[in-house]
Amino acid sequence: RKEVEQDPGPFNVPEGATVAFNCTYSNSASQSFFWYRQDCRKEPKLLMSVYSSGNEDGRFTAQLNRASQYISLLIRDSKLSDSATYLCVVNRGGGNKLTFGTGTQLKVEL
Amino acid sequence: DAGVIQSPRHEVTEMGQEVTLRCKPISGHNSLFWYRQTMMRGLELLIYFNNNVPIDDSGMPEDRFSAKMPNASFSTLKIQPSEPRDSAVYFCASSWGSNEKLFFGSGTQLSVL
Numbered sequence: 522r523k524e525v526e527q528d529p530g531p532f533n534v535p536e537g538a539t540v541a542f543n544c545t546y547s548n549s550a551s552q553s554f555f556w557y558r559q560d561c562r563k564e565p566k567l568l569m570s571v572y573s574s575g576n577e578d579g580r581f582t583a584q585l586n587r588a589s590q591y592i593s594l595l596i597r598d599s600k601l602s603d604s605a606t607y608l609c610v611v612n613r614g615g616g617n618k619l620t621f622g623t624g625t626q627l628k629v630e631l
Numbered sequence: 632d633a634g635v636i637q638s639p640r641h642e643v644t645e646m647g648q649e650v651t652l653r654c655k656p657i658s659g660h661n662s663l664f665w666y667r668q669t670m671m672r673g674l675e676l677l678i679y680f681n682n683n684v685p686i687d688d689s690g691m692p693e694d695r696f697s698a699k700m701p702n703a704s705f706s707t708l709k710i711q712p713s714e715p716r717d718s719a720v721y722f723c724a725s726s727w728g729s730n731e732k733l734f735f736g737s738g739t740q741l742s743v744l
Contacts, residue, residue, distance in 0.1 A: 564735035617731050623673030
């Protein structure tokens, strides 16, 4: 079983839609969690951290469920510019050793 | 401020040749990471350094791969000899202290024919 698993998609949604991605992780000792965004042929960039209490940044909401070992990302009022691959990232602890999921591709269409 | 700088951007080589990828982290960052990305396996951590010292190289696939960080502003990843299955995008990333936010370079697209 992979350490971090994501549905690869693609998720094709119309502009303005709400879309949600889930990600599961296998190591219950994992300590911190993130969502990174990667545009086509570009490097990954941090989108947001994920906290146990849930956190929101504009149209983006991230949540963590430690009991079920999954994290989620919700995008409201999606824009064409949101089209990208969203990478779920987990730190198992003991340094900055981040494990990346293979990503979920989002395509926002007119 | 300059971000993480990688060179070359693209490398095409023949099987058996030596390949050297280069990385300059962000000034002041003391952790450096080498990742490899493929469609099938996603982003895989190969090795990371803290204060120029290799901390974890368990992701290095085999002895053909080696990495060095002679000083705080430069690192290399070498593949010798290269094989077609090494074809991937290789990213370098850096961070500061215990900050988990990684800053990635633009990557090196490696094609081994």
